[in-house]
Amino acid sequence: MATTPVPGAAPVRASRMNPWVLAAGLAVVVPLLAILVLNLGRDPHSVRSPLIGRPAPAFSLPPVGGGAPISLESLRGRPVVINFWATWCVPCFEEHAALTAAARTFREAQFLGVVYEDEELKTQAFLAERGSSYPSLMDADGRTAIAFGVFGVPETFFIDGSGRIVEKYVGPMDRRTIAELIARAKGGAP
Amino acid sequence: MIPALGRTLILLALLAASGGALVGFATGARPTALGWLWARRLAYAFAAFMALANVVMEYALLSHDFSVSYVAHVGSRSVPTWVSMVSLWSSLEGSILFWGLVMGVYVAVATWQNRDKHPEYMPYAVGVWLACGAFFSFLLAGPAQPFATVPSPAMDGPGPNALLQNHYLMVIHPPFLYSGYVGMTIPFGLACAALLVGRLGHDFIRPLRNFLLLPWIFLTVAIVLGGWWAYEVLGWGGYWAWDPVENASFLPWLTATAALHSALLVERKGVLKGWTVTLVIGTYLLTILGTFMTRSGVFNSVHSFTQSAIGPTILLFLAAALIFSVVLLTLRVDTLVPDGTLETGPSRDAVFLVQNLLFVLFTFTVLLGTVFPLVVEAARGVQMSVGRPYFDRMSVPIGVALLFVMGVGPALPWGRATGQQVRSALLPPLLTAAAFAIVGLALEVRNSWTLLALFFGGFTAQVTISEILLPVRQRMRAHGEGFLEAFGQARRRGQRRFGAYIVHAGALLAIVAIGVSSTMGTSKEIQLRQGESTTLGAYALTFVNAERVSEPHRQSARARMDISKNGRPIGSLYPSMNQYESQREPIGTPAVRTSLTEDLYLSIHNIDVDARSVGLLVLVNPMVGWIWIATAIMALGGLVALVPSWRGASVSVAAREPIVAASPEGSG
Numbered sequence: 085m086a087t088t089p090v091p092g093a094a095p096v097r098a099s100r101m102n103p104w105v106l107a108a109g110l111a112v113v114v115p116l117l118a119i120l121v122l123n124l125g126r127d128p129h130s131v132r133s134p135l136i137g138r139p140a141p142a143f144s145l146p147p148v149g150g151g152a153p154i155s156l157e158s159l160r161g162r163p164v165v166i167n168f169w170a171t172w173c174v175p176c177f178e179e180h181a182a183l184t185a186a187a188r189t190f191r192e193a194q195f196l197g198v199v200y201e202d203e204e205l206k207t208q209a210f211l212a213e214r215g216s217s218y219p220s221l222m223d224a225d226g227r228t229a230i231a232f233g234v235f236g237v238p239e240t241f242f243i244d245g246s247g248r249i250v251e252k253y254v255g256p257m258d259r260r261t262i263a264e265l266i267a268r269a270k271g272g273a274p
Numbered sequence: 275m276i277p278a279l280g281r282t283l284i285l286l287a288l289l290a291a292s293g294g295a296l297v298g299f300a301t302g303a304r305p306t307a308l309g310w311l312w313a314r315r316l317a318y319a320f321a322a323f324m325a326l327a328n329v330v331m332e333y334a335l336l337s338h339d340f341s342v343s344y345v346a347h348v349g350s351r352s353v354p355t356w357v358s359m360v361s362l363w364s365s366l367e368g369s370i371l372f373w374g375l376v377m378g379v380y381v382a383v384a385t386w387q388n389r390d391k392h393p394e395y396m397p398y399a400v401g402v403w404l405a406c407g408a409f410f411s412f413l414l415a416g417p418a419q420p421f422a423t424v425p426s427p428a429m430d431g432p433g434p435n436a437l438l439q440n441h442y443l444m445v446i447h448p449p450f451l452y453s454g455y456v457g458m459t460i461p462f463g464l465a466c467a468a469l470l471v472g473r474l475g476h477d478f479i480r481p482l483r484n485f486l487l488l489p490w491i492f493l494t495v496a497i498v499l500g501g502w503w504a505y506e507v508l509g510w511g512g513y514w515a516w517d518p519v520e521n522a523s524f525l526p527w528l529t530a531t532a533a534l535h536s537a538l539l540v541e542r543k544g545v546l547k548g549w550t551v552t553l554v555i556g557t558y559l560l561t562i563l564g565t566f567m568t569r570s571g572v573f574n575s576v577h578s579f580t581q582s583a584i585g586p587t588i589l590l591f592l593a594a595a596l597i598f599s600v601v602l603l604t605l606r607v608d609t610l611v612p613d614g615t616l617e618t619g620p621s622r623d624a625v626f627l628v629q630n631l632l633f634v635l636f637t638f639t640v641l642l643g644t645v646f647p648l649v650v651e652a653a654r655g656v657q658m659s660v661g662r663p664y665f666d667r668m669s670v671p672i673g674v675a676l677l678f679v680m681g682v683g684p685a686l687p688w689g690r691a692t693g694q695q696v697r698s699a700l701l702p703p704l705l706t707a708a709a710f711a712i713v714g715l716a717l718e719v720r721n722s723w724t725l726l727a728l729f730f731g732g733f734t735a736q737v738t739i740s741e742i743l744l745p746v747r748q749r750m751r752a753h754g755e756g757f758l759e760a761f762g763q764a765r766r767r768g769q770r771r772f773g774a775y776i777v778h779a780g781a782l783l784a785i786v787a788i789g790v791s792s793t794m795g796t797s798k799e800i801q802l803r804q805g806e807s808t809t810l811g812a813y814a815l816t817f818v819n820a821e822r823v824s825e826p827h828r829q830s831a832r833a834r835m836d837i838s839k840n841g842r843p844i845g846s847l848y849p850s851m852n853q854y855e856s857q858r859e860p861i862g863t864p865a866v867r868t869s870l871t872e873d874l875y876l877s878i879h880n881i882d883v884d885a886r887s888v889g890l891l892v893l894v895n896p897m898v899g900w901i902w903i904a905t906a907i908m909a910l911g912g913l914v915a916l917v918p919s920w921r922g923a924s925v926s927v928a929a930r931e932p933i934v935a936a937s938p939e940g941s942g
Contacts, residue, residue: 100609102608103491107547109599109600109604113600116563117593119648120566120589173407261535
């Protein structure tokens with residue numbers, strides 16, 4: 085049975101083009117493909133916060149372990165990367181190495197950590213164990229996180245030299261994304 | 275070793291599929307027995323290599339071989355064995371591999387079933403299936419490689435997505451969804467073959483319909499399982515939110531349902547051939563669009579498109595499939611000449627047409643709502659979402675209209691009906707319709723759409739039941755059989771029809787239950803301290819205590835709520851809030867008490883174990899349980915309709931020797 089001969093060739097009818105089918109098909113397919121292609125580069129993690137394009141909220145916060153407060157004002161003129169994080173947040177471990185390395189590589193940008201709903205002692209232990217190349221600040225009453233509209237950690241804000249927020253990124257960062265967004269923050273500098 | 279073995283199997287599958295696709299198309303154009311033999315062999319080979327690759331991956335997952343990149347990505351020594359097993363579809367790369375397995379099984383079964391039937395069509399069909407198979411093999415060989423070698427493997431891995439372990443529905447939902455999605459490849463290939471051959475004969479519409487019905491059953495169940503999961507796990511109290519992931523599975527379901535009905539017109543009247551083929555092709559394209567929109571089909575992967583080549587590759591395939599389909603339809607749809615004329619007067623035929631148009635309207639409505647946010651963002655750079663109001667406003671009238679059509683169609687006879695026939699068909703069901711509406715009014719249904727749904731639900735219920743009983747009554751009268759005897763005989767003789775009406779019964783129950791549950795529910799948000807109580811409707815709830823529960827992969831805070839209904843205690847519910855190790859936000863797990871009339875649904879907003887306070891969302895959702903029951907009825911009806919035609923198909927093979935293209939239309 086498996087080798088039953090296939091009887092005579094299929095009757096191939098002359099093809100007539102149906103212009104209506106073509107028009108309807110193109111009317112659906114072309115816009116659909118255009119939309120999908122245009123959205124391909126979109127990254128669902130870069131969330132459009134209403135703060136984007138606006139001046140970043142001002143703050144002046146003490147570093148973890150004590151010391152003189154650091155204010156955003158004092159960092160004008162260069163891109164600033166502000167990473168909201170906590171020791172209880174697993175994705176924050178994941179991105180910690182990438183952020184530490186990036187802060188060493190991109191010397192033109194100032195990296196800052198802002199500790200979100202966490203205790204100073206735990207934070208100190210975390211940084212001692214895993215190392216850090218940039219200051220982390222204590223936001224004891226959570227006011228800075230509220231001003232930035234932080235929804236959960238990690239969230240990272242990219243600020244240009246004039247103090248405007250260029251981009252907000254939700255979730256753990258990797259090296260490539262950090263590089264791309266710093267480049268954008270630099271492009272936005274006056 | 276294992277990674278290399280896996281990669282070799284994927285490459286062999288790719289070779290078999292691409293070779294088989296070429297052989298299939300060549301044999302379709304210039305039929306030879308040898309070509310058809312090799313097309314089949316390569317189809318089986320593709321299925322075998324895909325199956326073996328899946329076996330190898332399962333072995334790697336179970337033996338914790340972290341030198342395999344996918345195992346390194348999702349495996350963990352600390353999870354139970356069953357979790358390791360189902361990790362195959364817990365993440366993007368593995369789910370594409372699993373997709374290949376499902377596809378292989380479908381292709382092998384469809385090829386085997388038709389190995390000595392439909393000789394003109396089958397080589398083309400196998401060619402199309404294997405072309406699709408070649409694409410997915412390519413995806414696995416390159417962009418989504420699950421078998422990449424990890425140079426210095428770790429001792430342990432992170433384990434799969436925590437949500438997978440949160441609820442058993444998350445484990446069984448993906449296989450159903452894939453079986454629905456992937457299965458649409460088979461009718462797609464058959465429809466393309468009909469276009470390429472230039473004929474859609476009476477004999478060929480049956481395999482097309484059957485292979486559409488099988489994945490349709492899976493897709494129906496998958497959609498509702500997804501909703502059920504959302505209801506039991508997500509804690510906002512509903513089962514359907516019109517989000518893109520849900521819409522992605524709903525869109526092909528709509529076109530497939532339309533095609534199942536128009537195929538009946540092809541079969542009975544020889545009309546709407548081009549239209550049916552277009553719906554089948556559209557269904558497949560929508561499954562690919564859905565795959566693209568949701569990445570893996572189920573999980574919103576943490577890794578976005580920008581970081582992998584999988585998105586662009588699927589998009590390229592989608593573009594190729596869209597262009598191929600439009601060109602094929604443009605050039606060949608006119609070759610499918612009708613064998614009859616479409617009755618447009620009052621008749622069952624005309625109602626079928628209306629039904630089809632309603633389904634297509636529904637499809638475009640949902641598609642527009644799904645992609646509109648993308649249009650706005652591309653054009654204006656503003657993020658927005660269309661949200662429920664649009665979908666609800668559009669889908670409620672269409673759903674009610676479909677409910678009505680589902681009653682009117684079967685009530686009317688095939689072919690043009692006389693005024694007298696129309697009256698005698700449509701007037702009696704109005705009685706049950708009115709009864710349903712009155713019961714609704716008595717139960718304080720005030721929403722006019724829900725009342726309409728009840729009215730038409732009653733109408734359709736009477737028509738459906740009398741259509742199921744019609745042949746039984748005829749037999750009782752003609753043969754003097756008792757009811758059970760006549761019922762059994764009638765079922766056996768008209769099982770396809772019987773199955774179809776069971777599906778209708780399930781569908782009407784589902785629509786009514788959706789209408790009632792979404793308009794008749796009550797809810798309340800409340801903050802309680804330990805010992806405090808609240809009431810909602812007949813229920814009284816007391817917050818007894820809150821406790822912490824520690825499990826290996828999660829920390830939970832759980833509230834014990836004692837429930838009484840009409841003053842009688844009926845037990846305790848334990849809604850909880852879970853913090854998973856790998857998850858950023860805590861996930862609430864609602865507690866649901868289901869009964870046939872209504873669900874009591876408790877979901878935690880906030881809980882403080884130390885301060886002994888809990889914030890709760892309390893809902894009473896009527897008739898939600900009936901949606902799940904209705905789906906089971908629909909799936910059962912589908913199976914009832916499918917099984918005899920399959921058995922019949924294999925019988926007719928034996929009966930129809932020798933195998934010559936013996937279609938009644940001939941080859942003119």
